[in-house]
Amino acid sequence: MTRYQTFTPRTEIVFGDGLLERLHAYRGQRVGIVTDEFMAKSGPLDRVMSFLDGCEVKVFAEAIPEPPLATVSAGARLFADFRPDVVLALGGGSPIDAAKAILSVVRGMDPAHPIRLVAIPTTSGTGSEVTAFAVISDPANNRKFPLISPDLIPDVAILDPEFVRTAPPKVTADTGMDVITHAIEAVVAKGASNFTDAFAEKSLELAFAALPKAFDNGNDIAARDAMHQASCLAGMAFTEAGLGINHGLAHAIGGQFHLVHGRINAILLPHVIAWNAGLEDNAPETRETAARYARIAQRVGLDVPGTRAGVLALIRAIEALNARFGIPASLRGLGLDIGAYRRAIPDLAAAAFADACTAGNPRRPGLAELSMLLDRAGG
Secondary structure, three states: OOOOOOOOOEEEEEEOOHEEEEHHHHHEEEEEEEEOOHHHHHHHHHHOOOOOOOOOOEEEEOOOOOHHHHHHHHHHHHHHHOOOOEEEEEEEEHHHHHHHHHHHHHHHHHOOOEEEEEEEEEOOOOOOOHHOOEEEEEEEHOEEEEOOOHHOOOOOOEOOHHOOOOOHHHHHHHHHHHHHHHHHHHHHHHOOHHHHHHHHHHHHHHHHHHHHHHOOOOHHHHHHHHHHHHHHHHHHHHHHOOOHHHHHEEEEEEEEOOHHHHEEEEEEEHHHHHHOOOOOOHHHHHHHHHHHHHHHHHHHHOOOOOOHHHHHHHHHHHHHHHHOOOOOHHHHHHOOOHHHHHHHHHHHHHHHHOOHHHHHOOOOOOOOHHHHHHEEEEE
């Protein structure tokens, strides 16, 4: 059994001025673009296409939130015949995740033909432009499940804050809280190391400072740039360190009730931190995790006179952000049918227990603990 850890960043990250000029490297090649209808009609696709002169381009603009298996199959059929040299993903987490899944199918059809993956995120949230994760849905069975493979990691990520300037405040908040959840889970995950901590803690430092500014003023390009980089840094951290039950539970809830992923994470986060840190039972195995949460609190400028106080300060800071952004304290506040939700808790707990993200959690939960957290988050 392997005991050592590795840290292997694989993505070329492009930032600064003149970002899209990086696309000139693909002149004369076949480029497949995966995006959604909004990006195709509102200008971002045209902007990207203007830098692909000399390329043969085919566009798949059918990506939708929580890309279903049918979308992946349709995109794979289109690109299998086209045989692209490059697949370019343009959009938020859903188009990028769709591109990853489509590309994995196409590569499997013709393993001898190399295809590079370039991601241009248009939201600051998932970090999908640098991660080994993609979340795909199976609507027929009300399931959402993560794909995890190093082969899903994009080769190039282009971080242009101009693409997120027009994101509405609600989207900015939901995706921003997803960034914060990614980074916090990465710090306490089983696979955390000094290397992943460096990325995750810098992400949190940027996000806690910049997210309120980006929410208040979408044209604050410095705040937008900071959040774009925070999202990417968190993605690099959790793709190596892992995540935890916050995401395991969120995937289960989202797959069943189709709520916004970032909002679910934001509502769950205070409950998960409290349980992982052992605030109620003070279990010995929670002490190191509690100390890590307190270190996060200190890193983002909160008052931390001691470990327990640091954990509580972090929880209160997250609750304050949620309140500022109009995110309710419970899932009930999202308009959820609470009766249907409570009846579903046994199935949700089982789905979260089986979720690949749950394995990275620092404290091992059973079905009873997951059910308790689901009950508390329900409100």
